[in-house]
Amino acid sequence: MILKRPQFRYWRMTALLAVVVALSACARPELAGEIYDPNEAQNRQMHEINKKLDRAVVRPVALSYGKSTPEELRIAVGNFASNLSLPSTVLNDILQFQLGDAIHNTARFVLNTTVGLGGLLDPATDAGLPPRDTDFGETLYVWGFGEGAYVELPLLGPSTTRDAVGKIVDMAINPLNRYVPAPQKYFLPVASVLSRLGDRYRFGTTVDSILYESADSYAQSRLLYLENRRFQLGVEVKAQDDIYEGLYDDILSE
Amino acid sequence: MKGFTMTSFPSDLPRRKLLAGLSAAGLALAVPGPALALTTEEARALIDRLVAEINAVINSGKPERAMYADFEQIFARYAYVSGIARTILGPPARTASKAQMKAFTAAFRGYMARKYGKRFREFIGGRIIVQSARPLKSFFEVKTTAVLRGEPPFEVTFMVSDISGRSLFFDMLIEGISLLKAEKTEIGAMLDKRRGKLDLLIEDLRRAG
Numbered sequence: 001m002i003l004k005r006p007q008f009r010y011w012r013m014t015a016l017l018a019v020v021v022a023l024s025a026c027a028r029p030e031l032a033g034e035i036y037d038p039n040e041a042q043n044r045q046m047h048e049i050n051k052k053l054d055r056a057v058v059r060p061v062a063l064s065y066g067k068s069t070p071e072e073l074r075i076a077v078g079n080f081a082s083n084l085s086l087p088s089t090v091l092n093d094i095l096q097f098q099l100g101d102a103i104h105n106t107a108r109f110v111l112n113t114t115v116g117l118g119g120l121l122d123p124a125t126d127a128g129l130p131p132r133d134t135d136f137g138e139t140l141y142v143w144g145f146g147e148g149a150y151v152e153l154p155l156l157g158p159s160t161t162r163d164a165v166g167k168i169v170d171m172a173i174n175p176l177n178r179y180v181p182a183p184q185k186y187f188l189p190v191a192s193v194l195s196r197l198g199d200r201y202r203f204g205t206t207v208d209s210i211l212y213e214s215a216d217s218y219a220q221s222r223l224l225y226l227e228n229r230r231f232q233l234g235v236e237v238k239a240q241d242d243i244y245e246g247l248y249d250d251i252l253s254e
Numbered sequence: 255m256k257g258f259t260m261t262s263f264p265s266d267l268p269r270r271k272l273l274a275g276l277s278a279a280g281l282a283l284a285v286p287g288p289a290l291a292l293t294t295e296e297a298r299a300l301i302d303r304l305v306a307e308i309n310a311v312i313n314s315g316k317p318e319r320a321m322y323a324d325f326e327q328i329f330a331r332y333a334y335v336s337g338i339a340r341t342i343l344g345p346p347a348r349t350a351s352k353a354q355m356k357a358f359t360a361a362f363r364g365y366m367a368r369k370y371g372k373r374f375r376e377f378i379g380g381r382i383i384v385q386s387a388r389p390l391k392s393f394f395e396v397k398t399t400a401v402l403r404g405e406p407p408f409e410v411t412f413m414v415s416d417i418s419g420r421s422l423f424f425d426m427l428i429e430g431i432s433l434l435k436a437e438k439t440e441i442g443a444m445l446d447k448r449r450g451k452l453d454l455l456i457e458d459l460r461r462a463g
């Protein structure tokens with residue numbers, strides 16, 4: 001019985017419980033193209049907190065990180081973080097029965113770790129092996145779980161029940177955490193934080209325009225996240241047609 | 255086709271109506287039975303021309319301000335601006351007066367050019383390649399790939415229709431994000447903030463973006 005193993009710590013059980021409870025919420029069938037946001041009030045509060053955090057910490061830190069480092073270095077850090085996430089990606093490829101992608105991403109990992117100097121460079125893309133990202137949120141989608149509710153996570157921002165569970169599971173099952181000794185295994189969180197800061201700097205004006213120039217930054221980021229995520233997953237968007245039908249109605253009534 | 259002779263057209267009648275009439279007449283002869291006035295090839299050709307113009311601008315080496323002006327021109331010529339404006343405004347468009355709609359459409363066009371002109375900064379030095387076109391219900395979907403410097407290529411899709419009498423695009427999706435939906439959300443929020451007062455929205459839209 002797995003629960004009796006002594007190394008099965010309290011937080012893992014809590015996380016497992018959270019996953020089970022959250023996934024039951026994903027049993028709701030997919031409503032293609034619609035927004036399901038039953039906790040909008042709490043989400044909006046979290047959104048305001050995230051905006052304050054961005055304004056006070058993330059944005060200024062990202063700006064100074066961006067301005068104090070050459071672009072080549074930031075790209076190398078981004079490559080490094082993305083390379084360290086590949087074992088987890090391969091694991092999800094296997095869980096999704098995408099063996100072609102699993103081989104593709106394994107080859108990427110081997111090539112970039114060796115020829116690419118530990119992942120700082122990305123020779124794999126030049127060799128015809130561009131990134132093919134996936135995560136446990138997608139694995140859940142492939143397994144037939146519904147999107148669940150929209151949720152704004154602390155610091156991480158827009159997500160859904162399914163994707164939030166995916167993030168927790170990805171952290172728990174990351175092979176890197178399991179098989180890499182202590183000092184090196186912290187490279188991944190450090191590199192991914194730096195990589196996110198690099199992205200915040202690089203796409204700075206776009207992020208600023210959504211967070212600080214929009215009349216309703218919450219509604220805007222919710223829409224952008226859901227549409228982009230559904231596109232990534234390949235969800236057939238049927239409700240898209242509704243707005244287009246509206247276009248036609250308007251013209252006919254002109 | 256009423257009054258379809260070259261001479262019977264008053265000189266102030268829009269040229270697009272004439273062209274649309276001509277192409278529809280041509281199609282009626284070429285295609286027996288019921289058919290869409292616009293074909294997949296024509297939708298693709300439209301986006302081919304649009305993309306060629308965008309590519310020319312983003313690689314022209316002009317100052318950014320001049321590029322924004324070029325983009326506004328392109329948007330005005332290739333997008334169904336009045337239909338997009340109506341759809342984005344939603345139900346208030348039905349109760350608005352003709353003058354209000356005219357003012358809203360003009361303000362909206364400028365707003366779009368300023369807002370997305372800035373975004374096109376990221377496209378400078380890149381290029382867009384038309385990939386495929388297919389009919390969807392009563393309109394066409396044309397998929398393109400944007401190849402920008404130092405970034406993996408991404409998908410940009412145009413939705414094309416000739417419902418206005420001319421083939422124009424009425425939505426653009428960047429990696430699944432619909433410009434029409436994003437702006438419907440945004441303009442809706444702006445209108446809510448102004449307690450549904452359309453004139454106030456028009457006034458502010460002239461400076462926004």
